[in-house]
Amino acid sequence: MSMYARCGSMKNAEKIFESLPRKNIISWNAIITGYGMHGCGYDAIHAFLRMLEDDLRPNGVTFISLLSACSHSGLIEEGLQIFHSMIQDFNITPELAHYGCVVDLLGRGGFVNEAKDFIKLMPIEPDASVWRALLSASRLHANIKEAKSIFEKLVELEPTNAGNYVLISNIYAAAGLRSEVRQIRTWIREKDLKKPPGISWIAVRSQVHSFMAGSKSHSQTDEIYENLTSLLSSMKDLGYAPDFRWVLHYEED
Structure with missing residues (x-):
């Protein structure tokens, strides 16, 4: 199932x-x-x-x-x-996972302040996953001031998690705050943080094929990208319009 x-x-x-x-x-x-x-x-x-x-x-x-x-x-x-x-x-x-779900529930619905109040009333200390749910909600609703405050909480809890820096950088980039984006990238370099690339895999006829974001090392790379291009073209023909606001802006300089 x-x-x-x-x-x-x-x-x-x-x-x-x-x-x-x-x-x-x-x-x-x-x-x-x-x-x-x-x-x-x-x-x-x-x-x-x-x-x-x-x-x-x-x-x-x-x-x-x-x-x-x-x-x-x-x-x-x-x-x-x-x-x-x-x-x-x-x-x-309730465990932290349940509280995180409620924060996500409120945040996705646009009730960011209510989600923040909910966190304050939690009987257990919120972990990074709870704050990250709230940060994602701030991203969805372009609440820059709130996003900055939540990011500072995340840095306290996970000072070396590059993903948090990338998330806030993308929020700033979507809002057109280029100087803030540059500041975040400076911090990433100064702290020597690395964001692990995304990896996926699929088994075909008992053979495992793995794919890493941005990598072209697979033996059938040309054929794979040709098919992807064809699929994207078909999607656009059907009316799909990509939303580039949330494209990851993280780059290793």
Whole structure:
């Protein structure tokens, strides 16, 4: 089910799910997560309600999947209700991952100040992932002043994480603040920080092919880029217009 969901085929994931003679918490969590991946928040909630009808008790993973589904579907009110229900109705103590989901839920919906207030009221100390969720929200809503404040918090917690510097640099770049971008790049050089390149892999006929961002070392590089160019051309013909505001601006000088 997870494989089909990750590959974009929820219909096949649903077929397998419905064909199961017995459904346990793992299968329910998998289908809820699948719906969340595809922005089907209401389907995720419906699956959750069906799970309760089957007398299965949700666990912490269930609520992470549900909150994430609500976040990616813009279901702010429903997500908050689910979070409170987790505590009050199911007596599950929230972990940092749950709090991070709520921050992301509020932030994506444009409630950045509410998300910040939520962090202040957390009974446990927020970690970098929680602050990073808030920083991403500031990026989405172009809240530069808030982004700078959150970035300073992240630097306190993770002074050597180059990804945080790249994220704030991209926020400044999208806002046209070139001097701030130059300052961040200066800090990256002075601190000798390196951002690991993205790596992906795929297995074809039992052979693993790995790909690194910007690398052209693969033996079929020319053919791969030719196909990518063709796909991009087809996408543009169908009306796709790339949004370059969030293109990574990180470069090693």
